[in-house]
Amino acid sequence: MVLRMAATYFCIISHSKLLSNVVRAHVVVRSIQSSPSTVINEEVEKHTRLAQSWWDPKGPMKALHTMNSVRIPFIRNSLCNTGVLNEIQAKTTQPFSNLKILDVGCGGGLLAESLARLGADVTAIDPSEDLIKVASTHAQANVKNPPHYIVTNIEEFSLHNKNKFDVVVMSEVIEHIETKKVFLSLSLDTLKPRGSLIVTTPQKTWFSYLGTIIMGEYVLGLVPKGTHHYNQFIRPETLSSELATLNCTTTSIVGFHYNPLSNHWSIGSQPVFNYGLHAVKSL
């Protein structure tokens, strides 16, 4: 049971690395095989197929698909708590309308697209060109106001987008970043004063260590050894004090629990496996 949970749990938090590897391998194979005259057709076909596998709710991303049922309420409640949203607006079908949201490290767009569907004006960035293609192909066919997807990193993006967003979201990203403080600081640059930062990431405990590194990399061999570094995981207290030095006050931390058997998520007060943190940028 623990092994199985750990295995699934690993899948959730290592999704982006794993998938971008899969995507990359696929692209290489296709471009070697295809003849130059069919390049555009092949591209259309390829991205359609990739989008389907990323967006297959039973596929490798299945835990991230269902994670929106805790991520979105967490974002909504956080914005209610700090008065960005009022209770009435929060209950409408477009609670995030009038909000400019930046999704940093958006991957295939699972969260960005839901935010857009709920009315937000979303900009979503990811350094992987392949994933951005997957994300925008899917969004064109599935949302009325698709997110603006851009292939870029935060270093570049933050240069021209200072004080621009009401909310910055980084979901399941920071555990892959080595220079967290720089990353956080650049992301905060894009946030308006009093804007909200939302982070979700695995907790740094023996359990997530077991799940992601021992099971995922060594026992099951699902991703190359070294994909995750336990020392890159960050505890909520550490994250919160890092943010404090960047003039950003943490207002809430909640735990996200995952049941791999039912593929359902729930919110709890204790950050045991995975957690969400909300912080507000000072004036």
Place this chain on the structure above:
Amino acid sequence: MLSRTLLIWNARYYSSISGAKQYDVVISGGGMIGTTLACALAENPTLKDLSVLLIESGPEKKTNFSKALPYSNRVSSINSSSKDLLDRIGAWDQIQSTRTCIVDTMKVWGHSSDDLLEFHKCHNYQDKISYIVENDLIVDAVTKQLQSSNVDVMYGKKVAHYELPGQSLDKVSIKFESGDSVECKLLLGTDGANSQVRKAMNVQYVSWDYDQKGIVATVKVSVPSPNRTAWQRFIHTGTVALLPLSDEYSSLVWATTPDLAKSLLQMTPESFVDALNSEFNNPASQNEPIQAANKVAHDVLKFFNLSLTNEPIIPPRIISVEDKSRAAFPLGFGHSVKYVGPSVALLGDSAHRIHPLAGQGVNLGFGDISCFVQLAAESISNGYPIGHPECLTKYESSQQKQNVPTMLSIDLMNKVYRSSFTPVKILGNLGFQLVQAVRPIKRVMMSRVS
């Protein structure tokens, strides 16, 4: 190159540019469950913007139900959660102001030994057990609500073919016999026990016939006023139940063997009334092993300080049967192993069919609606598109957990009381005694039965 790209594009989107109308949700089957579901989606603040189509193969329902009409022979016993649902969609006011009868007592007894088998009489713990409402009145009141909503309705429309997607979140295409078609993101099958939607899903369906027919009729009764007691007797040929409609009238549901049903339908009204009265009144069989077992049960209960009500049953007397109100329906059990598939879900009798002995059928369906609507609203407010598999699987596991135990216990009750094998009957009687005496069990039974 460009033309090739376009070709692919065209192939993928061919059907949508072919002119098929697009909906978010199509509900197939406009019975009590389908119509109520359409209203419940339309009145939910989170779901009201969805485009919804309701398809009913039968003719358009006239909404002209009035108190002046004679009582219909098809009635349902509506429990309090079903009533709350009808209230939420705005239909209960009309139902209540037209006609409905409150049931505050249920008397259930068996065929073998009547002094011991009074089941429950529950003045003390809840005033209202359930409401008896004619099915036509429910459909009438709900249809009126539907007319003021933005749900599209097609009557007399026969579906030739449902094309279900292999993958979640792909489109469902519905082709009509008339040649036209519609497409939707989510298909909800509310087309009853013989569901065509369920057949298209190609899921395992566990079913059996009870080799019984259910006879319904409206009868005039002589009972102390107010008439608020539901009566049910388990007999070796099946069950016979009377549900109160007014001080004068009650509605009959009589489950019996097909042969007996046939002759009951053909006999004169006078003989029918006689047969019915004797079914309620014929004395208990004096089966010795059963009496001995009952005595043991008495002693056991006494030992645990549990009491048993020993009031003699005075069954209602039936005076006459209303003209042309007798009809018979086949009875069966059915359970769809899956309630959902990619972009499709079943609600009501299409997912589960039970013996009418406990008056649960439509309540299970109303329970499906409340659960589905709540989960769909939650899912939409979490930014998912309609019909997302997370919502569908949650609906399935929650409703199967709710429905299957009820279905199985009702099936078991029916089997136990029809059995002519003494040990099984003893079990049945003991079951009744224990239920009678042990209050917590009784409370659970009551909340399930009503």
